[in-house]
Amino acid sequence: MNIEQLETELILPDFTNDNALELGLIIINHAKAQNVPVGILIERNNVPIFNFLMDGTSKEYIQWLYRKKMIVDHYNKSSAFIAARFSPKEIASEVNWLISPLESQVLGGSLPLCIKNVGMVRSITVASTSGILDHEYVIEGVRQFIHLHED
Template identity: 35%
Template sequence: MSRPTTPEEIAVLIHRIEDEERRLRLPHFDNDDAWRLGTLLVELARAENAPVAIDIRRNGQQLFHCALPGSSADNDAWLLRKTRTVDRYGCSSYLVGLRFAAKGETFEEKSRLDPDTYAAHGGAFPVTVEGVGVVGTVAVSGLPQADDHRLVVTALERHLAAS
């Protein structure tokens, strides 16, 4: 997935991610669901030899974490920053960054949030329960932001299909 550069490409990507967020709503989300989703993400990442760290949270509690070979403590810091962005804005960290870019702005300059605490880069996605709303996050760090995002979306799609 190439990086969008034109306003049209950014708009198309924003629309696609908004659609993903509408589609990828879970019927429920408990500790066992987090384990199944997390292990699915590990399998997908291993199949790609992806050097990622994975984090799944519900209401601020970490339910799943895995650091695959090639990842580092830096990835854990990125996970926290991207997760905080989802918690604050209620949508994926990639979408937040793209919405700023669509206005010709950067998240770091215009959000007035500490960039050491928040990151609007792809890879963190809201865990949304149908009829309830956002209850947590699933996040990946270690690949380019579009690939982090894609890995999470693929896992959520497969998790939903298996539910």
């Protein structure tokens, strides 16, 4: 399954601040089980509603979270989709021409949060040591959250 198709399947039924806490904790528990420290940022309409740095992270993780989130904010697509869509040369010229490389990072780990019958309301972002791993944690967390809230 390609990244874009996966994104269209990860539609949330609803999303409250309490849901952000629940989703954040799902990802934290998944990361703990893998013994990987992560930082997590969940926003709704550009307002942080969940932010957490696990032990073993540093203040640089905050910068990574916001830089990845900037890609989702600009393209309304996951940072993994944009990383797969553009070659490194295109990222260096086209993407960085549109968004400052000091303010963005084209690596996996940030996903638009879309609500059924509403659309994108913002993003969830994970930062660890690998954009690929970060994307997997976000996808797994959202899948588990959706599964828990299925009718």
